[in-house]
Amino acid sequence: MSGTSATSAARERALGALWGRSRDGWIDVPGAGVGTIFLRPVDADAGDDVERRDVPAVCATLAVFAITGHNPMGRAREGWMNVEANAALARALARSGAKATWKSFGFSMDWREDGFACGFEDRTRGRATMVALGRAFEQGAIYEYAAAADGKRLIRTTVPCAMGETVREVTDVVVCDAPPGFIDVPWGSST
Secondary structure (H helix, E strand, O other), rough: HHHHHHHHHHHHHHHHHHHHHHHEEEEOOOOOOOOEEEEOOOHHEEEEEEEEOOOOOOOHHHEEHHHHHOOOOHHOOOOHHHHHHHHHHHHHOOOOOOOOEEEEEEEEEOOOEEEEEEEEEEHHHHHHHHHHHHHHHHOOEEEEEEEEOOOEEEEEEEEEEEOOHHHHHEEEEEEEEOEEEEEEOOOOOOO
């Protein structure tokens, strides 16, 4: 393996771990009312025993995926470029065959990327469509969500698009309150 390949694989592993630990915000989810639903990874190692809330009903009836046009291949770029990319992505999603689309964002305490969550009736078709869009918009990966049998968790898989399998992460996420210190900014502002 060349030095560049080793560096690239290490970077992809680091991004996969970052994306696996990130939180999600879903805005105005169909059937869930107006507002933001926050999702966070379950921290099983810390005895995460917080009361579990029901996941949005749309997750039981549709295969849900999340994607962004921000920061291709995990490299930061100017906010206006991210806003333009998400506008183009919104146009592409309107033609994607998704049954439902809503605004979303992925974040941690030091970064945020606005994007979209989409629900498809057919999981295989939805995944293929979203991975193709991820590649077209030079995204390393997208998220795929599946409702757990208990209705209190989602299994979130980081699905590779323009990066390799090393970014794949599987994480249980639960509905939660906004994290302490979270500062909400309008979706679509140049972040």
